[in-house]
Amino acid sequence: MRNRFNTAAIIIALSAVALLNIGTSKAFETKTTAKKVTFSKDVAPIIYKSCAECHRAGEAAPMSLLSYKDVRPWAKAIREKIVKREMPHWDADPNFGKFSNDARLTQAQIDTIVSWIDQGAPEGNPKDTPPVPKFTEGWAIGKPDLILSMKDEFTLEASGPDEYQYFEIPTGFTEDKYIQAVEARPGNRKIVHHIIAFIKAPQKENPNRPKFTREEMAKLRAEAEKASIQYQDGFLRRTKADAPGYNDGCSIPQDEYRKRRVQGGEGGDANNNWLVGYAPGNVVQPWEPGTVKKIPAGSSVIFQIHYSKVAGEVQKDRSSVGMIFAKGPAKKEVYMSGVSNPFMKLEPNKDNQRVSACWTADRDIHIISLTPHMHVRGTAQRIEAIFPDGKSQILLNVPTYSFAWQTTYLLTEPMQIPKGTKFLVTSVFDNSSKNKYNPAPDKAVRWGDPTYDEMMIGFIEYTVDSQTLNKPAKAAAAVSGSPTGQ
Ligand code: HEC
Incomplete structure (x- = not known):
């Protein structure tokens, strides 16, 4: 009896386990086929981050x-x-x-x-929602120590071509300043297509410089304009239609740059007046601690603003640049090289046209970011390093360039580049009618400021290894607020 009872008990116990097993595996199954996804728990963290x-x-x-x-x-x-x-938009080849x-x-x-949306996009328990990420209102770099704004509001008329306008804003710096971060912010996103801010350092008086009369200066300027491949078209700088065309920028004789009075190609390194775009x-x-940009005492900041008009609407803008001063010792200065080919010439009604430009590093450097820039006919860009030992490496490949997204690619780790490394930037353009953004496929296209002309630049941002600035930056509190208000 005892035995039988025991056996029965065991059987009952086993069936209970079996039943339980069925129960759990069933529950498990329903869980995997339709895991409940809620906004609060699962979706909000992704959206907040990305x-x-x-x-x-x-x-x-x-x-929002x-x-x-x-x-x-x-x-x-x-x-x-x-x-x-x-x-999120991302053009680079992984x-x-x-x-x-x-x-x-x-x-x-x-x-x-996707499964959240397929399940009807439920909220879930609001208590599970993570806190909304904190953003500094307006500034991606954090609260600036100094904001430099255009002195007056600029009024843009309702019709006519794009405009490039220049505004000069004094920094008021009475000593050299080192900055850790800088950001340009448009006042009116409807019309500000881009901003490039340059540093204009005070010119040192050269006592040996010959003195010219106003007439002599005007004559020299006119001669320079004649020699240049570029000309001034109202607010815009453009390459002359009949200037010699070279699409292989790496084979342009360097003399040509000097003779033709343009920057670009090997002249790219001359661009250290670049502040931010x-x-x-x-x-x-912000740059790494110790990596800084120097702004000499007495400098001004020049805004170059490309305005696009809103048909039928007069618009106003007052854009700004914000900066954060370096708090610790300054170790390395940031430089920007715009590797470009202003001699480029695109044939009409033709796609897949290649344009290249080169620049050779004359010092040991570390690259920190790369930014391709073309206008609406640009479809792809690749930036390649050819090392002194002949080996080469593709640093960035953008197979589907989009003019609407001017992405700066920030390297996860600064990349070491030995002196003598040549950078080869290759862009592809579509000047055919297949390109839906092409305003005039029947025209040959030259370099120029307006979006209906083209550009071809690979911006390489880097630090120089041998630099030892070591000037401890003074406390930021010394200069705060803005000489132009805000
Ligand atoms: C770097 C800025 C940026 C990031 C990051 C970003 N977006 Fe956008 N998003 C934009 C801009 C600018 C537009 C408008 C232009 C466009 O549609 O391409 C846009 C448009 C959209 C649209 C279309 C809106 C419409 O009017 O139809 C959707 C949907 C969208 N984003 C979803 C997302 C989601 C989801 C994420 C994150 C996973 C995300 N975006 C990340 C800038 C961004």
């Missing part, structure tokens, strides 16, 4: 994505954009280079958002 930076008030994107309420109406559009990998601002979603993140989709970050 989208919110642009999708918030006052930034480049058309709508900071809460369930914000995101829910956009669920369908979000699904489409992330499945097609159009958002096989070359590692970039810290690479915002592409992983397949797992895409799957999570802004264009839609561009991301700026």
Whole structure:
């Protein structure tokens, strides 16, 4: 009896275990086929990390994505954009280079958002939502120590061609300053296509410089304009239609640059008056501690602003540059080389036209970022390093360049480059009618400021290894606020 009872008990116990097993495996199964995905727990962390930076008030994107309420109406559009990998936008080929601002979603993140939308995009428990990320209002670099703004609001008329306008803003610096971060911000995103801010250091008086009368100066200037391949067309600088055309910029005799009075090619290194650029989709970050940009005492900052008009609407703009002073000792200065080919000439009605430019580093350097720049006919760009031992490496490959997104590719680790390394920048252009952005496929196209002309630049931002600035930067509090208000 005892035995039988025991056996029965064992059987009952076993069946209970079996039942339990069925129960758990069933529960497990339903969980995997339709894991409940909620905004609060699963989706918000992805959106806050990869989208919110642009999708918030006052930034480049058309709508804010900071809460369930914000995101829910956009669920369908979000699904489409992330499945097609159009958002976050990223043009670089993942096989070359590692970039810290690479915002592409992983397949797992895409799957999570897609199954959330397929389940009706539920909110879940609002208590699970992570805190909304903190952004410094307006400035990606953090609160600037100094903001330099255009003195007056600029008024842009409602019709006519694009305009390049220049504004000079004094820094008020009475001593050399070292900055850790700098950012340009458009006042009116509807019309500001881009901003490039340059440093204009005070000119040293050269007592040996011959003195010219006003008439002599004008004559010299006119002669220089005649020799140059470029001319001034209203607000715009353009290459002359009949200037010699070279698409293989690396084979242009260097003399030609001097004779023709243009910067570019090997002359790229002359660009150290570059301060910062802004264009839609561009991301700026402070440099590593110790890596700085020097602004000499008495300098001004020149804004070059490319304005595009809004048909039928008079618009106003007052743009700014914000900077953060270096707090620790300054070790390395940042330089920008714009490797470009202003001699380029595109044939009409032809796609797949290649244009190249070269620059050789004359010192040991570390590259920190790369920025391709072309206008609307640009379709691809590759930046390659050819080392002194003959080996070469592709640093950046952008197979689908998009003019609307002027991305700066920030290297995850600064890359060491020995003196004598040649950089080869190759761009591809489509000047055919297949290119839907092409305003005039029947015309030959030269270099120029307006978007209906072309440009071809590979910007290489770097530090110089041998530098020992070592000047401890003074406390930032010494200069604060802006001489021009704000
Ligand atoms: C670097 C800035 C930036 C980031 C990061 C970014 N976006 Fe965008 N987004 C934009 C801009 C600018 C537009 C408008 C231009 C366009 O549609 O290409 C846009 C447009 C969109 C649109 C289309 C809106 C419409 O009017 O139809 C959707 C949807 C979208 N983004 C979703 C996302 C999602 C989801 C993420 C993150 C996974 C994200 N974006 C990350 C800048 C950004």
